[in-house]
Amino acid sequence: DFDGDTVSGDMTLYAHWTLNSYTVTFDPNGGSFSGSEVTVEHGQTVAEPTEPTRVGYAFEGWYVDPADETGEWDFDGDTVSGDMTLYAHWTLNSYTVTFDPNGGSFSGSEVTVEHGQTIAEPTEPTRVGYAFEGWFVDPADETGEWDFDAAPVVEDMTLYAHWTNRDTGGTDDSDSPDADSGNDADHQADEPGSPTGASATASVKLNGVTAEVSVTEEVTAEGQRYIRLTFTSEQLREVLVSDTPEIVIAVEGPDPAVKAIFPAQPFLQTWRVRPDARLSLSVNGNGLQIPFEAFGELEEEATLTATIAQVAAADRIDSADAARVLGNPIFFALNSGDRTIEGSGPDRYLRRTIALSTPVNPDEASVVRIDASGELHFVPAVFAGGQAKLYVLHDGLYAVIRSSVSFTDMQSHWAEADVRLLANKRIVTGRPNGGFAPDEPITRAEFASLLVRSLGLWEEGHASTFTDVAANDWYADAIGAAQRSGLIGGYEDGTFRPDAKITREQVATMIARAMEFVGKAPQADAGALESFVDVADISDWAAEAAAWLFEAGIVKGMNDTVFAPAADASRAQSVVMLRRMLQYIQFIAPFSE
Numbered sequence: 001d002f003d004g005d006t007v008s009g010d011m012t013l014y015a016h017w018t019l020n021s022y023t024v025t026f027d028p029n030g031g032s033f034s035g036s037e038v039t040v041e042h043g044q045t046v047a048e049p050t051e052p053t054r055v056g057y058a059f060e061g062w063y064v065d066p067a068d069e070t071g072e073w074d075f076d077g078d079t080v081s082g083d084m085t086l087y088a089h090w091t092l093n094s095y096t097v098t099f100d101p102n103g104g105s106f107s108g109s110e111v112t113v114e115h116g117q118t119i120a121e122p123t124e125p126t127r128v129g130y131a132f133e134g135w136f137v138d139p140a141d142e143t144g145e146w147d148f149d150a151a152p153v154v155e156d157m158t159l160y161a162h163w164t165n166r167d168t169g170g171t172d173d174s175d176s177p178d179a180d181s182g183n184d185a186d187h188q189a190d191e192p193g194s195p196t197g198a199s200a201t202a203s204v205k206l207n208g209v210t211a212e213v214s215v216t217e218e219v220t221a222e223g224q225r226y227i228r229l230t231f232t233s234e235q236l237r238e239v240l241v242s243d244t245p246e247i248v249i250a251v252e253g254p255d256p257a258v259k260a261i262f263p264a265q266p267f268l269q270t271w272r273v274r275p276d277a278r279l280s281l282s283v284n285g286n287g288l289q290i291p292f293e294a295f296g297e298l299e300e301e302a303t304l305t306a307t308i309a310q311v312a313a314a315d316r317i318d319s320a321d322a323a324r325v326l327g328n329p330i331f332f333a334l335n336s337g338d339r340t341i342e343g344s345g346p347d348r349y350l351r352r353t354i355a356l357s358t359p360v361n362p363d364e365a366s367v368v369r370i371d372a373s374g375e376l377h378f379v380p381a382v383f384a385g386g387q388a389k390l391y392v393l394h395d396g397l398y399a400v401i402r403s404s405v406s407f408t409d410m411q412s413h414w415a416e417a418d419v420r421l422l423a424n425k426r427i428v429t430g431r432p433n434g435g436f437a438p439d440e441p442i443t444r445a446e447f448a449s450l451l452v453r454s455l456g457l458w459e460e461g462h463a464s465t466f467t468d469v470a471a472n473d474w475y476a477d478a479i480g481a482a483q484r485s486g487l488i489g490g491y492e493d494g495t496f497r498p499d500a501k502i503t504r505e506q507v508a509t510m511i512a513r514a515m516e517f518v519g520k521a522p523q524a525d526a527g528a529l530e531s532f533v534d535v536a537d538i539s540d541w542a543a544e545a546a547a548w549l550f551e552a553g554i555v556k557g558m559n560d561t562v563f564a565p566a567a568d569a570s571r572a573q574s575v576v577m578l579r580r581m582l583q584y585i586q587f588i589a590p591f592s593e
Contacts, residue, residue, distance in 0.1 A: 022083045028052040029066055029088040031059070040080045048075040056115030056154065057090040095156045101125040102139055102161040103225070104132070107254040113153045121148040126254055128200045128215050128227065130163035202229060205250040206239050218259065226309065227255040236266040240277070248280045256328070257309035258283045264302040264336065267292045283308040285355025285387065286330045294341050294350075304341070307333040311397060317374040321401070327357050329370060329399035332392070340395060346519035349380070349391040354400055356386050362589040364404055366425045370397040371460070378426045379456045380587035391587060394458060409435035415572035418579045425588065427453045428575055438572035445498030447507060447574055448488055449478040451514055454578050454587070457481045466496040473498070487513045505542035505565035507574060508555050511581050512545035520585040524551035532563040539565065554580040 020042040026035055031054030040046045051059050064071040066087040073086050093115040099108055104127030113119050124132050137144040139160040146159050201212040214230040229251065239247050251258055260281055270277050271292035278291045286308050295304070310328040317325075332352050334341040343350045354367065360383055367381035367388050379398060380391040388400050405423035407430045410416045419436055422428045427450060430436045452459060459477035469479050475498055482488045487510055490496045515521045524547040529535045538546055542565065549555035555577055558564045569577075582588045 022080050024080060024083075025085040026052075026062065027066070027085050027087045028054070030054055030090065031057070031088050033088070042081060043079050045075060045077070045079055052088045054088075054090055056093050058093055060089040060091055062086040063089050095153050097153060097156075098158045099125075099135065100139070100158050100160045101127070103127055103163065104130070104161055105225075105227070105255040106161070115154060116152045118151065119148060119153060125161045127161075127163055128202075128217050130165055133162040133164055135159040136162050202227075202251075202253070204229065205248075205252075206235065207242065207244065207248050209239075211235055224257060224309070226257045226259045226307070228259045228261060230261040231263070233263045233266050236262065240266055240270045245274055245276045246278050246280055249282070251281075251283045253284070256284070258307070260306045260308075262304040262306070264295055264298045264304055265300045267295050267304070268298065268300060271296065279306075281306050281308070282353065285353070286310075287353040288332050288334060289351035289353075290334060290341065290343070291347055293347065294343055295336075298336055298339075302336045304334065304336050307331065313399065316370050316397060317376065321374075321376055324401040324403060326360065326365065326400045326402055327354070329397050330354050331397045333395040335395070342394065348393060349518060350393070352390040352392050352398065354388040354390065354398065356383070356388060356400065359386075360388075360400065360402065363421055364402050364424050365400060366403065367398055367400055368426060369456070370399060376401065376426060377456070377458075378453050380582070382586060382589045384589075391456070393456065407434065407436040410438060413438055413572065415576050418576045419572065421588075422454075422575055422579060427578070436571065438575075439570050441501040441568040442571045442574045443498065444496065444500050444502045444506070445473075445475040445479060446571075447502045447510065447569070448482045448498075449475050450574065450578060451487055451510055452478045452481050452485075454582055455485070455487075455514055455517065456587075457485060464496070466490050466494065466498075468495040469498060482510075485517055487517065501568040502574075503566050504555070504563075504569050504573070505539055505546060507569045507577060508549050508565075509542050509545045511554060511577060512548050515548075515581065515585060518585055518587075522548045522552040522584070524548045529563060531561070532557055533561050534563055534565070537565055538563065549577075549581075552580075552584055554584060 021039050022042065023037050023039055024046050025037040026033055026049055031052040033049075033052040035049040038046060038049075048062075053059070060072075062073045062075075063069070064073060064084065064086065069089065072089075094112050095115065096110050096112055097119055098110040099106055099122055104125040106122075106125040108122040111119055111122075121135075126132070133145075135146045135148075136142070137146060137157065137159060142162065145162075200215045202215040203210050204213055205211070213232075213235070216228045216230075218226045218228050220226070231249075236247065249260065251260070267277075267279065275293065276291070278289060280289045281287055288306060288308065295302075298304075309331045311331050313321075313325040313329055316329065330352075342348070362383045365383060365388075367379040367390050368376040369379050369392075370376060376399075381388050383389075390398060392398070403424040403426070405420060407419065407423070410419055413419075415438055419428060419438065423430070423436075428436075459481045463471060464476065464480040464483045466479065466483070469476055473479075479488070479496060479498065483490070488496065512521060524544075528547040528551045529538065529543075546555065546563070546565065550557075558567070579588075583590055
């Protein structure tokens with residue numbers, strides 16, 4: 001007691017302390033909060049309270065300032081050193097509004113809108129044989145039409161198109177199991193492959209002249225809807241009597257999936273007098289071309305069906321690959337009943353086109369085939385005039401993708417650009433360590449696999465007859481496809497020797513066979529290789545191929561005087577020769593400037 005106590009000798013007085021307690025207040029900052037302020041001792045953390053709520057907003061966290069986004073409180077690490085207020089921060093919710101055409105076709109897409117805002121009314125969908133009523137919140141309930149001028153969006157939602165059948169005047173709500181318009185055609189929509197709705201007509205271009213063709217709808221077993229365009233023999237004959245060897249049919253409109261139905265007879269009759277005649281069909285810029293010769297084995301009364309349809313990438317491939325797809329994958333098919341129409345001989349590659357929505361860099365863009373398991377495979381293609389021009393061997397699903405591949409050991413390598421190009425095309429791959437190993441020798445199996453991929457050959461299910469290639473070897477399908485296509489021959493003892501290193505003259509022979517396969521083998525002077533001092537070392541079976549490819553600039557010497565036919569080919573050399581081959585036969589474009 002400093003006022004009453006007296007000192008009687010030397011002494012020490014000790015300070016005593018009481019730990020401060022502070023009040024932490026939680027301000028919901030526009031929201032609602034069921035908690036209250038808490039008391040906490042100096043230097044202690046504070047327990048995180050229950051989250052506040054606010055209609056139309058997502059809670060971000062508690063902050064030391066009502067507006068500053070940099071001061072979020074860390075309840076696990078931050079300590080209290082005084083009375084304080086923590087403020088809730090909020091993010092205004094955004095919602096997705098999806099438009100379901102409910103049996104029709106719609107060229108628009110989903111939209112994103114902030115909480116409480118209205119949305120703009122999209123373009124009207126279309127449906128053959130039906131009149132559009134409006135957009136509704138339920139696929140069948142007629143009382144919930146959406147008011148685009150006044151109704152606010154407060155959650156993710158789907159708006160459904162409603163339709164009135166033009167023939168009966170009744171409504172049709174395709175997603176409702178109880179919907180019944182009294183029209184038998186509506187019930188046929190549940191039968192896979194059957195026409196649905198009322199028949200109508202649509203305008204198409206036949207060699208630039210507008211024509212009206214019959215239109216119906218079709219739904220497949222998988223639920224895919226198609227517009228069926230049926231052409232008559234008379235319509236085709238009117239065009240085929242002209243001097244042009246090509247019939248060009250152009251379809252434009254909002255429908256992304258079209259089947260065109262043709263009688264075979266006019267094509268067959270024209271082909272017999274015009275062997276060079278061909279058909280070109282395009283749907284919104286996506287097209288197929290085929291010579292009439294491919295119809296040669298059909299009966300006169302046969303019917304042809306050409307299919308061109310957009311498919312959502314996310315439905316067929318994984319998300320990583322889907323992100324690389326430019327636009328939508330396109331499904332192409334041409335058949336007569338159960339018979340698929342394909343090319344043969346020099347015309348085995350058929351032309352397809354995919355419309356490009358944006359310009360592409362041909363060094364990074366590639367066309368791929370999407371197989372049944374979602375795997376992507378290179379397809380020969382060049383990019384020009386706003387289109388990808390494909391060369392395909394079979395019907396299927398095709399897409400344009402963009403890639404940018406690099407390898408850890410290719411920087412400043414003389415073959416860097418070639419390897420990167422073919423890696424972007426999904427023809428070559430690297431080692432597990434991220435490198436490419438460009439200077440290592442390449443095996444016969446590895447090169448055969450690269451050659452098969454370069455030609456866009458289908459590897460699935462092609463067993464080889466070689467005694468040293470087992471069905472479960474990683475290269476078995478590729479070697480089978482190469483043997484079936486005449487690219488490889490093997491040894492007299494029935495082996496292929498897949499793990500043996502491949503020589504430069506063996507590479508030249510395989511490439512020459514590949515060029516013959518596509519009908520673009522070069523011709524050469526027999527003395528083309530006389531400038532090489534080791535020309536006599538080239539095996540007789542490889543001499544012609546080596547001369548061909550040297551004249552074409554595809555295979556070069558090790559230097560100006562040495563060809564080195566028996567030297568092992570490296571991985572880099574093989575890629576460069578394949579790149580030159582692909583550009584020579586116009587399966588890829590030259591390097592972009």
